[in-house]
Amino acid sequence: MxxxxxxxxxxxxxxxxxxxxxxxxxDMQKYPFIKLIIERTITNEEYDELFHLLHTLNSKYEVQKEDGLLDFSSLLIHFAGMLNEKLDPNETIFALKAEGYFVELMNTFIKIIEEDGRK
Missing domain, CATH: 1.20.5 (Single alpha-helices involved in coiled-coils or other helix-helix interfaces)
Known part of the structure; x- marks a missing residue:
């Protein structure tokens, strides 16, 4: 033993x-999301949970967009609330976008973040 x-x-x-x-x-600057996953010691299970969350939110985003909804703040709030505590929501969003994951959804989240920052 x-x-x-x-x-x-x-x-x-x-x-x-x-x-x-x-x-x-x-060059970890090219892979900010992977860098986050490694630095924050995200497990395989936690990684899978994150992508399940992202797929779910992306589906909701597509439906809401088709229905003509213009305010997607509730999706961002849901993302931030369900995100693993090891990860910062804003940092994760920018890293995901930089690596090309869920680009339209991440662009929408970034727009909301930037608008809130201007208030």
Whole structure:
């Protein structure tokens, strides 16, 4: 049993080390969302939950847009309220947009954020 524990710790340490090497070789400025996921230690499950949330919100956005709705603040509030506590809503939105995820929805969220900042 002790051997497995040592092996697991070794593998985890090795994986962490390899990940650190990879992040040094990549231009992380091009991948701000991936950088957030790594820095905030988002798990695979948490990552999947985030994308489930985004798909749900994007579907609601499309329906509301088709219905002629112009105010999507409730979707942004829902996103911020359901977002993993390890992530900052604004930072996550800008990072998602930069990497091309849900661009129209993220542009809408950014517009709301910027309008609120001007008030």
């Amino acid at each position: 002790g051997e497995r524990h040592i092996l697991a710790a070794y593998n985890n340490d090795t994986a962490t080390f390899h990940l650190q090497l990879l992040t040094k070789t990549l």
